[in-house]
Amino acid sequence: MEDKKSTVRAVDRALDVLLCFTQKPSLSLTDITMLTSLHKSTVHRLLASLEEKGFVVRSAETDKYTLGFRIWELSTHLPQVDDPATILLPEMEKLGDLLGETISLYIRDGNERVRIQAVQSKQAIRRVAPIGARLPLYVGASSKILVAYADDEAQISLLSSINFPKSSDKEKYLIQLKQIRQDGYATSIEEREQGAAAVAVPIFDQSEKLAVVLSVSGPSNRLTLEKMQEHAPQMMEAAARMGKMLR
Amino acid sequence: MEDKKSTVRAVDRALDVLLCFTQKPSLSLTDITMLTSLHKSTVHRLLASLEEKGFVVRSAETDKYTLGFRIWELSTHLPQVDDPATILLPEMEKLGDLLGETISLYIRDGNERVRIQAVQSKQAIRRVAPIGARLPLYVGASSKILVAYADDEAQISLLSSINFPKSSDKEKYLIQLKQIRQDGYATSIEEREQGAAAVAVPIFDQSEKLAVVLSVSGPSNRLTLEKMQEHAPQMMEAAARMGKMLR
DNA sequence: CAGTCAGTTTCGTATAATGAAACTAAGTTT
């Protein structure tokens, strides 16, 4: 077995116990025992620690546990970061290390997309992604995500702004968007730029609205179709995690 | 040594690490090492666990830690209780067990005080405190707290509503209020009721405003002056804790 | 009153958390 980082098991378990409360606000000891598949005496002890410090409270009547005031207290001390570009940077860096390619973050601004954050690949041959760059919304994996997950009225206006050569092109494009929504990610190979490929996924905020688009991009001979399919689930997983960071 | 509850040491320590962030939003490993007086390798491992689960994040540049999105996520799952009577009940029950006397919670309503919550002592001889009871604001430990910590204009109106027999009485009363603000608690012996004594302390909400008054009361032969002085710091400690629970 | 179920406590054992110390990597001073 290989442990990525040397952590403390008892603490890992205690934190898992806390996270159970994201599923249900009020839990009995046995509820938690089942959710964590730990033994009840273990859970009992972990809860004793959590309760003593006020991270959970036990209702005197029902014996059920809920999150305690310490969570509230800590949440008031959260660094108040507002913009995704700042808050998501650490995660993007991690992702960049993991995938070894350039990671970008896009938002839509009118009929363009804007790169609001990027971490560059460390490889010699790499896709350089300047922050602040404005790109068209028609082509590229990130663009397709921005269109596919735009809310209804925005989508209609975007589609009308795109100049399709043939009407059959629009048809194909719509089918592509539908597929993307099914898959949860979009890819592009040499679509916008010679020799470049990318995978893009949506990041939703707490209210399930599209907040920003995350993409990994690199030279298409390195970022092959195969590699992209490998990266897609990793991207979606990262996006889910990052979404939780947006208020 | 006697362990009150059997807890898990590693977890206790990890929670202490989290609580460090209430003092300063951004902390280095050594900062935490000093604040907790744990060894750095221990802190390092605890942070690894906390980071993996997203309870803290490490800024890639500065290497400093801040609270992570998991705290935010959990805080959104806090049971949204609004009224102090509900939210403070569990703590009042604990306090009642500890002190063995009746615990009450009061708010001011106009020129009266109202008991909005109570847990009854389990002893045979006890002070019975019906919820909803309305009592005068002049006498009793809780009343004095309500007056002493009322905001300026409310205090003036309250003082004018009290019918002091002699003007020297008002003088004395004001001195008493000043003393109470210095001590942080008020006591009363047979003041309002024959044979009854009480200690009362203010509970302040997050914005440092008087939210509610907490009192312990019982027969004056059991709740002696000595006992009351013993209970006062316990009450103030409990009140501080309870205040953090009020949004 | 037997029977189930949830929570609590005990206890022997093996594991896993610990802290000293060594190591790395920056940053500072000489």
Add this chain to the structure above:
DNA sequence: AAACTTAGTTTCATTATACGAAACTGACTG
């Protein structure tokens, strides 16, 4: 540029300590 700091990371031997099986309690149920 060598010699020191200073902060973070990793290793490792030791033992404390977290673990889970099982027994216990006590409340609720049929």
